[in-house]
Amino acid sequence: MAPKTNEQFKQIRKESKAKILVASLELFAIDGYHNTSISKIAKHAGISKGLLYNYFESKEELLKEVVVMSLEDAMTISEEMLVQLSEMSPSEVMKTSLEMFFQMLIENKTMWKLTFSLAMQITNMPSITEVILKMFGDVLQQFEMVLQLNGYEDYKTEAKLLAAQLDGIALHYIIFEKTYNLEEVKEKLIHKYCKNEK
């Protein structure tokens, strides 16, 4: 049998890593970071505990990579959408941006839950704090653009309000779970921001 090429090894590593990251994300989001043991993750990912340490230096490092991965995923989607936005009218951009947000909220509920959860326990893990804060900042910036584009004068403050509004909705959606009527809120919000209330 021919020895595996470097390429093949890299591929295997990448896949194994991905498998662990996905498993971790799920467990961290559902049970919380502290209630998720390395053992559980390894079992959930179908590998041994030892192997996990071959890919990640520590549990905290693993968490950080989970967060980074999640955010990168989100950014990728977001950027793809931004391309589409470039050809729209300002009011269409506004509407689409909001719809994008709700879509991502629904599709990545797990990630949102993890993000909020971590955002609250930030104190002890600076490296993770940083990533999380960056993400909140990015969203803010994006909405600043959209609002400016739509002619909002005080667009910086307005963006802060809108970002807070959206994060608040996300928070409630996560907390109240199935009880929460996200669709209703979404319609109302879009209606508000896509009329003439500058």
Added chain:
Amino acid sequence: MAPKTNEQFKQIRKESKAKILVASLELFAIDGYHNTSISKIAKHAGISKGLLYNYFESKEELLKEVVVMSLEDAMTISEEMLVQLSEMSPSEVMKTSLEMFFQMLIENKTMWKLTFSLAMQITNMPSITEVILKMFGDVLQQFEMVLQLNGYEDYKTEAKLLAAQLDGIALHYIIFEKTYNLEEVKEKLIHKYCKNEK
């Protein structure tokens, strides 16, 4: 010679309990429930680990009492303010309610932090979840009233939006700490809700 009187013991118990509750609130809010060990709490409160169990049956029970205490504090303030509202005009009620919210946010930052933190972290602690959910519900209800009073037709959905808006602001205020310009956001929000945008 004589044993301490009942009164004396009661006093001592009350003070020690309060001391523990305050220490716990701070640590739970800052470091999160899981990152706060009984040892840390005891040290922070200046007592021995063992004594803590003279007052609270378990760590979970302690958390519950911390939450209840915090909410009772908040409710007391809130109710005092509600009395004042009864004599105001609808628009004044609106404005005052919002101002009240921001005031409580600033004054009870620790409690807010704890609440959000728990909302995300606590799995499998029904008695605490219950208390937290009740609190979110109460705020919502209060704003439904205010909005209805101010003639909002779709006041139920509007209340959901407003509650989310406020919780979102609180969230950002907690996450960004001193970086966050709360005053600016407050002015803008009040301005929005106290003009004619129903």
Added chain:
Amino acid sequence: MAPKTNEQFKQIRKESKAKILVASLELFAIDGYHNTSISKIAKHAGISKGLLYNYFESKEELLKEVVVMSLEDAMTISEEMLVQLSEMSPSEVMKTSLEMFFQMLIENKTMWKLTFSLAMQITNMPSITEVILKMFGDVLQQFEMVLQLNGYEDYKTEAKLLAAQLDGIALHYIIFEKTYNLEEVKEKLIHKYCKNEK
């Protein structure tokens, strides 16, 4: 008010001590030594934890005194009965001795349970071991006398057998509780030892 006399103080001390000893015996026998906390004993005796240490140096010391008290009680009863035996015929002595044993077993089940329980965990408490061993020795000696009196040639070995027989019955009675038909066994045993089977 006249100050209490020394006699009165002594009396109070004696009564308090007795109250504690009785409470301890009950709890030790039912729940076992290790499952019985000083707190429980104090509560059961209706006094404070602190006071208990006024009368007994330590938990182990308390146990020792409980054992001693129990055995003294048993000895007292036993000796009273011995007086009666002195006027009987050998075979009557035999029968009465056995009946005495069964009566004491029923009336002092608690004490028997404690005794056996302690007898098994002897290693760590020499002072208690001593007392327990003495008790077993006393019973043995007593039955040696009875058997000798009844003309058993090899009365020393016979006494060992009889003592073992009785302790075995006691053991089963304690272990099987209500399931055990003590009366049936008693009749059979008396029948065996009071016929002509030397």
Added chain:
Amino acid sequence: MAPKTNEQFKQIRKESKAKILVASLELFAIDGYHNTSISKIAKHAGISKGLLYNYFESKEELLKEVVVMSLEDAMTISEEMLVQLSEMSPSEVMKTSLEMFFQMLIENKTMWKLTFSLAMQITNMPSITEVILKMFGDVLQQFEMVLQLNGYEDYKTEAKLLAAQLDGIALHYIIFEKTYNLEEVKEKLIHKYCKNEK
């Protein structure tokens, strides 16, 4: 390089488990269940505290397995002997059974000590109580058979007496240790039961 094979792991597990069980049996029997800490067991077995929980879910579970192991050992021996009995005359069966008992008492002194100790100490551990009671029941049943075979009319009650006799002897043997002349008692007992005293 290659990971250990399943076979190797199984072997390691088996040996470690056995090591722990043996250490536990000794300590439980000597010091009693409550006086034996997990730390002591680990030290005695030459392993770390943590490893113990790799093999046993809890201290109670460990105790249970110790008991089960002990009884299985005893049963194995017992059954091997029963085979031999099938070809003997009734009086030979009687004699051999008694001799078997004494042999097992000597060879498995530790197990007997543990059994008695637990019988007295264990409250609220139904699964273990059950096993212990079953064992006493088994011995009883076996002797019922033997006595019936030997023509004892009231063999059920006689078996209770004999079982008590034997357990009493075992108890004394355990309590008095080297002081106890087991051989003398054995001879006498066999002599009694193998003559004509029905």
Added chain:
DNA sequence: AATGAATGAGCCTTCATTCAT
């Protein structure tokens, strides 16, 4: 004599991490 708040050692248990294979 009497109280119970307070202490601290020790218990059982969990789990991130290491390591021989």
Added chain:
DNA sequence: TATGAATGAAGGCTCATTCAT
């Protein structure tokens, strides 16, 4: 690369004992 046995620090909790009053 891959395994899981093994470790040890730390966590929540209990309880005998002390002490100020």
